Amino acid sequence: MAIKSQRDLLAGMMFTIVGAAFAFGAREYNVGSVARMGPGYYPLLLGIILAAIGLLVALQSFGQQSDEEKIGPIAWRPLIFIIGANLAFGILIGGLPSLGFPAMGLIPAIAALVVLASLASTEFSLKRALSQSAILAAGSWLVFVKLLSLPFQLWPTAITG
Template identity: 60%
Template sequence: MKLASQRDFLSGIMFTAVGITFAVGATNYEVGQAARMGPGYFPLMLGILLAILGALVTLQSFRKGGGDGDPVGAIAWRPLLFVIGANLAFGALLVGVPALGIPAFGLIVAIFALVIIASFARPGASFKEAVILSAILAVGSYFAFVYALNLQFPVWPAFFTR
């Protein structure tokens, strides 16, 4: 069998691996049954669904007439590093990292950091656009999570609330 699409093959393998990982991880929680779902039921079903879809995409990559090979290009390191770094910064700023001496800066500061850092993933990104988007996302997140859903987590830095 000849590979018709490298992109489909590699993305199918990735989806399958992530789906299996989530499905196996979900078994650490009580799964329950369809009528009485436990906390592991939903991630288990999504993991299984993702693994099945990944297998179908992988098999589809061998179909003839799927293209001229769709070669996978070079890894886009800049977006990869900035987006992963933005997510790590968000988590660290939201709840803090006591082992590193980083206090919790809260939701608003974490969202501003997330959006501004992630904006650097795009060449030619505008700092002004990132700040405006951060403000809109911060206000929307505050109303959605704190006001509407009444979730309890720090919104502002701890040294502001004392």
Template identity: 55%
Template sequence: MQIKSRKDFASGLMFMMVGTAFAIGATNYTVGTAARMGPAYFPLMLGIMLALLGAGVAATSLVSGRPDGAPIGRIAWKPLLLIVGANLAFGVLLGGVQSIGVPAMGLIAAILAVVVISSVASDQFRLRSALVLAVVLAIGSYLTFVLGLNLQFQVWPHFITG
């Protein structure tokens, strides 16, 4: 068979690899059953579903697509690095890095940073829209996780709360 959509085939393979890696990694923990789920149950099922989705996408790429195989374009490095950097910034701001002396800045600062940094990855970036979205997500996250679910997050930096 001939690959009719290289983009779909490559993305299907990527989904299968990531899903399989998560499923294999989840087996290091207790899986449990559907009635009594262990810590590995959700990542295992999610990994299996992602791998199956990837297989479906890869199979579809053999049937439909452009006659020339729709060549894969260049990697968009700027958005890729900004999205990965936004996630790293979220982790650093939320928990800090004690080994190098970076203090935790809290949930609100982490959400503001992740939204603004990841928004810069778009070609249609507007600072005002990103800030409005960041504030709405920060308030929603505070209401959901801190007030609604009573999760123990540091919400503000220590220099504000004391």
């Protein structure tokens, strides 16, 4: 039996692996019952559903060979910049205390996230990236700090004292 769609096969495999990982990780928590759900119930249920959907998609990828184009090469630039942007956000917002790197706060972390993620595009514009980061930072401040009263550090302690 030939592979009809490489895209469907790879997407189905990805869904199955991610779903199985969530279901496997959920066993560390108390699952409970339908009437009294524990913290592991929802991740277990979603993991099983995602894995099942992944299996269905992967199985549908087999059949008669089609003229669908094959999956091209990996787009390394977007992959590196998007993953790097998320890593930079995590490091900037939380710091690396074991290495002596302090937390920089929410506003610089969002600015770095947006600018680095914008570099993934071939149509990068610094002006657009900075304006988007300002809008996202202001919205995050409004929602998380003002409306939800979450205790986020907004700026580096060197600035705020």
